[in-house]
Amino acid sequence: MNHVLCGLATNPALPSELVDRLIEIADGDLAEALADREDLSHAQSVALAARGEGAAVRLAHRGGLTVADVDPVTQPRVALALLDEGIGSPEWARLLAVDPDVRHREQLAACPGLPPDVMETLAADADIRVVAELALWTTPQMAARLARHPHAEVRSAVAANDRTPPAVLAMLITGEGLPPAQRCLVCDREATPFVHDPSCPRPDCDLRPGAACDGSHQSTVHDLHERALRNPATPTEAVVGFADHPSMLLRWQLAARPDLPPQVCERLAEDPSPGVRADLAENPAIGEALMRLLATDHDSEVRRSLAFNPRLPLDVLAQVAGTARIGPTLLPRIAAAGAAEVEELAASPHPAVRMLLAERRDLPAGIRDALAADPDAKVVKSIAGHPGLSEARLRAMVDRHGVRVVARVAANPDASPALLEDLAHHEPPVRKALREVARHPHATPLSLLACLADSRARRTAAGHPAVPPQVVTGLLADDDCDVAQAAAANPALPLAGMSRCLAALSQRGPA
Template sequence: MNHALLGLAANPALPSELADRLIAGADADLAAVLAGRPDLGRAQLTVLASRFEEAAVQLAYEGRLTAADVDPAVYPRAALALLGEGSGRPQWSRLFATDRLVEIREKLAACPGLPADVARMLASDPDVRVVAELALWTTEPDLAARLAAHPHAEVRRAAAGNEATPPTVLAALLTGEGLPAARSCLVCDRERTPFVHDPHCPRTDCALPPGASCDGSHESTVHDTRQSALGNPATPAGAAALFADHPSLLLRQELAARPDLPPQVYARLAEDPVPWVRARLADNPAIDEALIRTLAGDRGHDVQRRLAHHPHLPLDVLPHLAGATRLGSPLLPRIAAASPAEVEALAISHDPTLRMLLALRRDLPARIRDTLAGDLDAKVLKAVAPHPGLSETQLRTMVERHGARVVTAVAANPDATPALLEDLARHRPPVHKAFREIARHRHATAPALLTCLTDRRARPTAAGHPALPPPVVVELLTDSDWQVVEAAAANPSLPTAAMLELLP
């Protein structure tokens, strides 16, 4: 793999005539990068697509090829991509429905808007994988209902995950009532029953999932069918609620994520013996305040952390959660939705963690932002430092007050000046994470970037920065690190003469 050429293929300053030369000599890896260029002309796209089907598929999905550009007999996968995007020709589907390759028919079955005769052909396909794919993706309720009663359990499992499947049929897939028993599954298709697949199966040609089993009732596929149906929002809540006490952990945790259950079912799940189920429940936006407060005292693994991200969390519960678990540094939904009065209260809270969580907002009024920028707690300053609108003086004061603890956050500020970035790059002791922020900053200067090149992890990012002097960029083309080479070749400051030298 020629990393210099891969970088050059992504270089936004690459002249069109050099792009032509790259296309003419491209291999599959280079073609994939070239296909991502937004500046290729129609003729270049056509040549690239004619030489590499994977590039044609990529371009088709992006809408940069049309049906007129693709011959389905020569490039079937590109034609399927256009069908998948709804821009292919209907007659192509009839061609692919009888293709000898299962992969082609399977991809066709996932395409929207198939003609009725093609859907019927696929529904009777001899390979169950094709029928299952149709059951999963068809938007026709009648067809989905018919496939839900298919004699093969794998097709039923797929239909259970399709939102077009009628609710009454989904309920039947959950309970098994009203449907004839399935006659086969992937397990009994291949093995004598009873059979349980060893999770550590040594056979390299075995495609059964770990733990797949069948004793004649296709139990593992039935379980997966129920799990798909419970995760399907079209499944009636009443039918789903029956599984609150099911012995399967996987089914209960799927149920705990549903937003349409009666309060008494949520209350039952809040008492589940498995923390994973209660943690999924803590994520659920439909649980009420009383249950949120109950879960706030739940010390089960990940329950409190997930609850802290609940959009309707009462703010008075947040201090308890902040003290009980590590919340990380994402902006919490409840903080993002805080009212102006709540923002005022959080900004002057005695709890620095609450002030830090507020400081992660980037839409704060200037007065609140500036109050937080003067905070004495380093973690509050780390949160607010990347906020746009802060002055150079405010940012420098943070560094003077807390040194290395805030340097990286200050370097991430979009308004950091070139002079400030140079000073941060020279900070002693060096802050290596800050080098990476400086290396990607739009205001970074050549002196700051040269310092960043001394850091192994920041070096590839700095090598691609357009403010790096062209002679340095050229020198980096021979670096021992392929990431640096690729970044340098993609640098828009690379001289055209150096680009020419890279071409074979």
Template sequence: MQHALLGLAENPSLPSELVDRLVAGADADLAEVLACRADLTPALVVALARFDPAAVRLVCDGRLTTDDIDPTARPRVALAMLEQGSGRPEWARLLATDPLEEHREKLAACVGLPDDVTRTLASAPEVRVAAELALWTTADVATDLSEHPHAEVRRALAANETAPPTVLAALLTGQGWPPARSCSVCDREETPFVHDPHCARPGCTLPPGAACSGAHESTVRQIEQMALRNPATPVAAVVDFVDHPSMLLRHELATRIDLPASVYARLARDSVPWIRATLADNPAIEESVIHTLAGDTGHEVQRRLAHHPGLPLEFLPHLAEATRIGSTLLPRIASATSAEVEELAASPNPTVRMLLAQRRDLPDAIRDTLARDPDAKVVKSIAPHPGLSEDQLRTTVARHGVRVIAKVAANPDATSALLESLADFRPPVRKALREIARHRNATSTALLVCLTDPDARPLAARHPALPPSVIAELLSDGDWQVVEAAAANPSLPYAAMSGLLH
């Protein structure tokens, strides 16, 4: 019954009197779903707000005001409003001394806190509170926290993009700042200590390889990682890490978009394929580096390079043959000019034509040409393109059969008659049934066929074209997903809706 009520709570056709009854008898889970409805009256909003999860959602949607919240009785809801930047300053002062560390940690992540609250949180004895503040705070507070004695606070600060560049450089290099006095490892273990990656101690939360010999090695490495990843860290401070023995640090360097060309060129020759593959994603690399990576057979390098937005099109045929790109719209193809689109459409390489066919804004002439392509993978790629006629879609099915049926069914312009014939195709194509079950033009005839497939059944149960009597029967289905979908169906009869509330 609970799944049926959860589905009913999101049913857009639920009459207001039934919404009232559902709210009156709601539990916390049901209230959270009901809180998403757009038709709630102010009275219903207040009624649902008696549950914290629902109240938090209502706060995020801007449907609760400060007058609706008592921060002493509902600290989690007050925190949600502070996170939205609409809470009252006195709430922050109250929560800054809350006995629950979790509440103060959440408060530390809020922006625009009063100065006195920030100072209170910065001096908190719990490392988690100060670290959370360091992650989100402003530049002036970041400077003060950069000398915090605990390395975990500095690690969080290294990820803060508003921290001053001089602070980030010092955290990265360790120069000019006093060393940390403790870390999460030496807080718990006698040093020197290296955490066994296969540790079986009950309740142990240290990550694999966590280590400290007094210099907080593993946390320092994390500080370096965070600072290298932080775009606000000065380039001058990061470039020397190009030859660092840690592949984790070189990997972070490969993600940056502000490095000199010479550094990218060196990373393109890195011994670790993971780093070179990450570099292949970087939009800042120049054509000379792209040329180097195009011939790189290291794991994932060529596949990820194919997704580079600045890829010269002349590299595409080679990459299409060298790696499995899959059916996806590549950024470079998405930005291709009209002349380039014509060039790609005329490519002798069917994989290139298939990749072009992923665009959904092709000129009609090129779209129609690709729909007649002799290669099934090209036709499969173009089949969902809007604008194809019913005759064109039927022709593709006649030529290529089961290889293209699911994609034809996904075409937004597929007619009701076509969807019915696809649903009756033998042997059945299960992927096609799932597409039909969610298609706006699906008829009750086609949807009844979709109900015979376990994966398409929940989708069909939600479709408004399903006969109301069938929807009502599905409320007693053995699959909870089907029950929930049927209850959410806007065509569910009123009597069935009302019956669920008795």
């Protein structure tokens, strides 16, 4: 991979004639990088598609190729990409449905809008991977048919399909009304009873760790149940019994469902697994009484998850904010708080609560400015990125709290060029602040030169359009290939530098 050429390929300022020259020498990574350009003409897209199948597939997904540009016989993956986008001839689908390459048939099975006869062909495929892939994405009618398939892997895939009729999903869980499955991936390959060793030494073995079958296909049935529990189309009454299931993973999946009845929520609140209780705590299905109970849970992760519940009462939020490490993040309940609640939160005696409110970016000016003057550094750090703060307030934050807030101030969208220069030269240096300055649209050449002195910020700064052109040109030869690639992609790179770089590198042959 030639990093400089790949950088040039994504440079928005690259003239069309230089794009043509890159296409002429493109191979592999370079061709795929060129395929992501927004300014390719149709002729350029067709020429680029001829340079490599990977680029052609990407172009097909991005709308750069038409049906007339693709031969499904010689370019099956490209044809599949168009079919996946809902474009392509039904004849392509019929041709690919009998393709000798199982990977192509499997990919076709996931495409939308397949003709009925093609679905019938795929449903009868000799390779179970193809049938299972069809079951994941197919129509309700075909899903109902495949629920009766003799292979448990296909039934498991049907359980994951959110287009499967609810009554069929209930049948898959209980088994009632369905003939027993006859095979699974385990008993297809091994004499039963068999449990796959998680440390299996066979390099060609693709069974999952712990896959097992004693004739009941138990690991595949477990997967089916897990998928059905995740499926929003599965009826509530079909899943409530899993509250007492011996599998912690299944109880965990159940705890996250938003349609749980109160008695099931109460049962799960007593679950011995903290992971189950944590997912339940975040679930908006639980009532206030359970929220207050979970706020006293001995496990901090449960209390932290409760903070993310969008229906949490504010007084409970204040309680968990003081006992769980939530960090600077915008909680759903904070984001939904009304004007009166915002005032209440801003007046909270708990710095952790004010910090969480400060993560909102639509606060009234008075509350925003009051939080900017908060005596607690955590609160100030959270409010520092809020738009509308004056330069004087931003500088006052840095004066009061120093390195604890410098990076967040540097990320403020209204930070002025002069302020960014001062932050880039702050003593002691703040590496996170340099990375923020390096990506800030207001950064000046002087501040970016300071960022180039830091190994991590250098990679971002090298692509900033405010870097002086002569500096960008010099960075093309940087020892760090990521820096060189970012410089090559920088629209500030002079045209003469683009041409010289392309001429020198293209003499070495395809990228």
